[in-house]
Amino acid sequence: MRRSGSSPLINFKPFVESLIAILVGFIIGAIVLIAFGYNPLEAYYWLFIGALGSTRGIASTLKYATPIMLTALTFAIGTRTGIFNIGAEGSFYFGAIASVIFTNLWGNMWFGLLMGMLLGALWALPAAILKVYRGVHEVISTIMLNWIAWFFVLWLIVGPYANPNDPNKTIRIPEAARLPVIGYGLSIAIIIAVIAAILTYFLLWHTTMGFGMRASGINQKAARYGGMNPKMAIMWSFIIGGLLSGLGGAMKVMGEGPTYAISQGGANIYGFGFDGIGVSLVGRNHPLGIILSALFFGMMRAGTALMQVNAHVPLEIIKVIQGIIVITVAIPGLYDLLVRAFRGGVAQ
Amino acid sequence: MRKWLSLFLIGLLAISVVASGCISSNGEKSKTKGAIAIVYDVGGRGDLSFNDMAYLGASKAAKDFNLELVEMQSNSEDDYVKNLETLASQKKYLVIIAVGFMMTDAVKQVAKEYPDQKFAIIDGYIPDMPNVMSILFKENEGSALAGALAGLIAANDGKDKVGIVLGMEIPVLYKFEAGYRFGVKWAEDYYKQKEGKDVNIDVLYQYTGTFNDAAKGKAAARAQLAQGAWVIYQVAGGTGLGVFDAVEEVLKSQGKKMGPPFAIGVDSAQDWIKPGVIIASMMKRVDVGVYTAVKDAVEGTFKGGIVELGLKEGGVGLSTVDDVMAMFDSLPEETQKQKLRDLGFNSKEELRQFLEQTRKQVPDWIWDAVKELEGKIKTGVIKVPAPMDKDGIEKVRKAKTWQEMMELAK
Structure with missing residues (x-):
């Protein structure tokens, strides 16, 4: 069935479903384009040429795909462990500001990446602890932590690190x-992101720890009965x-010129965590599916220029069309998620 | 699977219908002599100030020189390079105009990659590239007039505070703030000499950090009004539209149709947006700047480097009723009708009369004083400071008199 899980690489049904959803999305989008008096074939043609028609286009597709691939993995790991973790946004801010702070302390790339990961993980910890030891629902805690992170990082941007x-x-x-x-x-960030996705896949499907995480995601009680530790599974899910x-x-x-800095108002680091939820849903919360779906989202972004x-389609209409396509594409994934929730899969 | 198959077939059917319906269209780009492109920053069109003024200049130039105009909006900062590159790689534009300081880094990068493509940037400082024309404005000069107007209105009504609500904290906006402060100090001095009374007017200021969030502008203006600000100057693009709302609220709560308290508009002659609320606007003629860039590119006189437009060059100035009506006339017919209906006027003439009446709320000698300052700045007798960094603006904030500020301008 949908959750057979053991060999997800061979399970093509979700893949086909998503493809059909994409097609339906494009058709509805086309109807909207016609309604506004634009030629949908021309519009879609330039969308694809803009995204894939040149080396430059492909490079920007990959560039746009990178950050949302990683935040989508955050959401996917959460869902696989049975939690609805929307804290990616807050960790993303902390990763960003950490890279600015620590690379300026010591101009080393790896140190910057490491500290970004560390601060991101640290920021996920309060929600994890509250969830595991006090039973605070992660939606509430992560939303609030996101806001705290947002204003704290904003202060750092206009204050000490301006x-x-x-x-x-x-x-x-x-x-x-x-x-x-x-x-x-295009920087090597995309390669690191793809490696991260593959590692996440191996962790979840080819290690004992990953098995425990997925098992407690499906049914906590059964997992505990089977000798696993759902509490630790949830902790690790937040931290990773x-x-x-x-x-x-x-x-x-660190990977995007020409500024290599965070803009005032956090304009270039805002929203990627939330976009990641959509990317994860379209990728059916599967790390390898997420690689594809992030590329799809990246294409949509890269194609807007042409x-x-x-x-001659104005940006506002493009946003409407893309919104429609994304919603349609997310429907199968959303359906999965709801089914899980109503069958009691989501931990209480 | 069969369900999906049928869905798929329906989809195919729909596509073919769509396709057959719209294969022909788009036959407009025929008789133009070339093309220009304009890239807006994230604030985008519809701010009724900065970006819309840029469009006004570009569309006028396109019409005058018979060019095709291609517009491009930016979804986020991440799109600047991508958008500029896309246009440059098409190699068909006489000039690509980047609207806004925020695009400086992106223009530098793309202009280096495409040395044969001409670029113009509004508000960005790129002095050393032969294919980039930087168009800067002496906002400090225009803002000094706004400050003088605000200061004198407050002094005349026995008030001791005026406000300024700004967008992001970028060097361009320091020039607005410094000019405004200069004008207020100048007004103190002028009032003292006229009435023989010492006045001290504080300037309340806030950087909201955004150019497209009217709610934030409204909150900032409310706070300043609550502290007693008598006139508020908005320098925040779309965010500033909220400043007008806040001032209007105060007037409504007092049952008044006209100020004081007043707001001062920015960039375009905004007075028509809320007549009665807005006493005047500091016009930053982005349209003139854009038009200049296109004209130079068409006539072959385009040169890289800095072009600065001040009071003397007509690049900045305080709006007159004629300016406002000209701005209003440039709006689409439908928008004009709708706006007149919303304001409860039957004709444009009524709007004009209402605007003139609003200005009568301020005594003539104040308007004359502002004119006097304008003349002195134009002839260079008075110089207004134009700080470009944090240190510079701090010095202006600390200065006690306008003469002290003028020292900083040297």
Whole structure:
């Protein structure tokens, strides 16, 4: 069935479902485009050419896919362990600011990435502890922690880490600590993100620890009866999730020119955690599915430029179309999630 | 599986219907002599100030020189490089105009990659690239007039505070703040010499950190009004629309249709947005800047480097009723009608009369004083400071007199 799980690589049903959902989304989007007087074939043509028609386009697709791939993994690990972890946003902020702070202390790339992961994981810890030891529902705690993280990081951006010569940004990542660029503004962040996704897959499906996590995600009582420790499983799920989002935040700042800094108002680090939820749902909460779905989201972003210029569709309409497609595509994943919730799979 | 199959077939059917319906369209780009492109920053169109003014200039230039105009909005900061690159790689634009300081880094990078493509950036400081024209404005000069107006209104009504609500804390906005403070100090001095009374007017200021959040602008203005601000100058694009709301609320609660308290608009002649609430606007003629860039590109006089537009060049200034009506006339016909209906006017003439009446709430000698300051700045007798960094603005904030500030301008 849907949760057979043991050999998910061979299970193509979710993949086919998502493909059909994408198709349906595009059709509804086309109807909207016609309603507003635009030519959907032309619009979609330029969307795909913009995203995949040139090396530059492919590079920007990959660039846009990177941060949301990591935050989606956070959500996916949570869901697989039976928790609804929406704390990726907060960990992402902390990863981002950590990279700025620590690379400027010591201009080393690996140190920046490490501290980003560490702070991301640390920020996930309060929600984990509250959940495991006090039974506080993770939706409540992570939402509140996200806001605390947001305002704290905003303060760091305009306060101690503002760039005195360019006060609408933080100080920049020193050149020695920036991620190497492969070409066309694309850094090695995408490779690290894909490796992270593959590692997450191995963790969940090919280790004892991962088995315990998934087992307690399906049924906590049964897992405990089977000799596993659901509490530890949930703890690890939060920590690894925070780690991944922290990495995403750090790489967002360290791997993206031309500024290599966080903008005032956190404009270039905001929203990736929430987008990650959608990416994860479309990828059916499976790490390998998430690689594909993040690429899909990246394509949608990268294609907007040519869609605006050559098909003359204004950005607002493009956003509407993309919203429709994303919603349609997320429906099968959402359905899965709801079924799980109503069957009592989500831990209480 | 059969259910999905049927869905799939329905989908195919729908696509084919859609496809057959709309294969032909788009035949407008025929007789133009070339193209220009304009990229807006995240604030985007519809702010009734900065970005809309840029559009106004670009569309006028496109019409005058018979060019195709391609517009591009930016979804987030991450899109700046991507958008500029996409346009540059098409190699068909006479000039690509980047609207906004925030795009400085992106323009630098893309202009280096495409040395044959001409770029112009509004508000960005790129002095050393032959293919980039940086168009800067002396907002400090225009803001000094706004400050003088605000200061004199407050002094005349026996009040001791005026406010300024700003957007993001970027160097461009320091120039607005410094000019405003200069104007207020100048007003103190002027009032003292005229009436023989010492006045001390505080400037309340807040950087909201955003250009497109009217709710934040409203909250900031409310706080300043509660502290006794008598005139509030908004320098925050879309965020500033909330400042007008806040001032209007106060007027309504007192049953008044016209101020004081007043708001001062920015960038475009915004007075028509809320007549009675907005006493005048500090116009930053982004349209003139954009038009200049296109004109130079068309006529072959385009040069890289800095172009600065001040009071003398008509790049900034305080709005007159004529300016406001011209701005209003540039709106689409439908919008004009709708707006007049919302305001309860039957004709444009009524709007004009109402605007003139609003200005009569302020005595003539104040308007004359502002004119006097304008003349002195134009001839260079008075210089207004234009700080470009945090240290600079701190010095202006600490200065006690306008003469002290003028020292900083040297």
